Amino acid sequence: MTGTPAALRESHHADVSGGWLRPAVFGAMDGLVTNIALIAGVGGGGVSPRNIVLTGTAGLVAGAISMALGEYTSVRSANEQIAAEVAKERRELELHPEAEARELAELLAARGLPKDLAVQVAEAVREKPELALRMHIQEELGVNPDEHPDPWAAAISSFLCFSLGALVPLLPYLFGATSLALALAVGGLGLFVAGAVVSRFTNRRWWTGGLRQLLLGAAAALATFFVGALIGVQGAL
Template sequence: MTATADIGTPEIHHKHRDVTGGWLRPATFGVVDGLVSNFALVAGVVGGGAGAHAVVLTGLAGLTAGACSMATGEYISVTSQNELAQAEIAREQRELATNPEEELRELTLAYEAKGVRPELAAEIATALTADPDVALRVHVREELGVDPDDLPSGWSAAASSFAAFALGALLPLLPFVFGASDIAPALVASSAGLVVTGALTAKLTASSGWFGASRQLLLGGVSAAVTFGVGLLVGTGVS
């Protein structure tokens, strides 16, 4: 009897991955942007005929500037988004305090729109509104589509994007640091980095690893080829 009951009992202890945090998008974007942009920069300089020292100097400058720019941009972007959300949350709190009947009606209509019977929707809305803290959280989730207790961190986004960009930008630069004089070793290192990051990103998002790796490699290769071509044209056209 016990074994049969256990078999028929649905599992309710599963956990979902975090899809609202502020780290995955900037980290993924940072690695790819750092790798592609710095390889394209290095390729352009090599195409222009620069020596190894100039290539390393240019690559380090690109790494530093890009990582700082990414971190600053992500911090300001996420912080501004949070400030907007917090302003709207404060507005919702004021509306709950000054016009509770209208807010109760809004919540009731929201549940009715989800398919709940009007009587039951009114009962649920009334029960949730009894506690001001619960009422605020429910209204914010329903009307703004955000979780007031789980807003993304600007510092987390900035740190992850800085580290990710620097890591990606370092890959095409390493061969020249260790004495490479042409673009081939950097091309191999960057291609490997694009394939690995594409496959890992695909794994995180539960999509095809082959598709993710191929997409990263194709887009990164096109960017680098264009920049290398511009550097080659400029380098041969300028004395």
Template sequence: MTTTEAPRIDHEHPDVTGGWLRPAVFGAMDGLVSNAALIAGVAGGTRGAADSSAVVLAGLAGLAAGAFSMAAGEYASVASQSEAAEREIAVERREIERNGPAEESELAAMYVAKGLSPELAAEVAREIHRDVDNAVAVHAQEELGVDPDDLASPAVAAGSSFAAFAVGAAVPVLPYVLGLDSLLLAVVLTLVALFACGAVVSRVTSRSWWYGGGRQALLGGLAFAATYAVGTAVGTAV
């Protein structure tokens, strides 16, 4: 007697919908670019100054202000998004409880649109609607694109954003804190960090690591150059 084994699945998908990935990536990138650009602008406007205290102060202030601002913004944004999803899920639950047959027919029609036969779609919808909680979860995923049991956490998003921004923003100011008065070193460190971040992020995208890293470094470099030019022009004017 021979047995037929089910084909093996040899791949796994990373978490691309959790509440930490987007704010962490955005926070790190923003911290690197915004603080390096801020430092470049201040350095360009204070050329010839006796020391680099203005650059250090601007860099540390930019780190603190940006990290708290990012955390507050992410918390409010994700909380609002989750609350809106919870409201729509509650609406769906009421409809299923009040008018189950119509909701069951609606779900069956969705499955028909996806390629199931009307008979099989009706049977699947009927089985799903045997349990209200299960029906709510399936309708939420099909109609709203959300999982009621896996909504993004505002606290996780805020914490991820705060930590990532702080780490990213610390990179360009680090040489000055260590007493190395070198804008070039700060920019080089930031570009390397941007390239590394872009390369890491490319692992969950369709882009190659060198494209993702190079794109982030290029955009960051353009931001530094533009802000340095503005700082130089303003510093010369005043």
């Protein structure tokens, strides 16, 4: 076979910089678990199907907005913190190039590079300011200064996936059903499918990913159902 080696292709690995996959997965799972548990709680309290739909819809809208705002703020804050550290490191390289070169050599040697070679690499990198900055940031902070997750991508993917996840347990009611058990079963199926889909990105067995999410969601729904049933019974007394 001929062609570019896999290690030299940018598409060789999946995007693990936190761009869209993490908030998308988090949003979908949070939407599913939140609304399944919310519906189980109010359903366990004995409210009417109409009120369940109202509660679930409010949970969908409020949760999706909260997730989007939270993702945007957290990702942007992280990017700003990294930018501040990059600026600080740039100043250190300009003011104390010898000390920074020694520091880089020590870091490389600590990773297992022979000491003499580590010194040579640090001295060679010192002649290229941008490369030196990148290596210092990677070695000292463990991040790539050239790769920043997009806060808008995180916010939008989180908003959409939370909304889709939260919609799943509401579907039976929206189509005219009145059975809480059916809504929870549909929600459980959604959890299993979501976990199985996510496993495709992580090379895990699809059924173990699906079962894990199903069990976690079932535990949350069971807890809120009993809380709702307890409060509902007390309120009726």
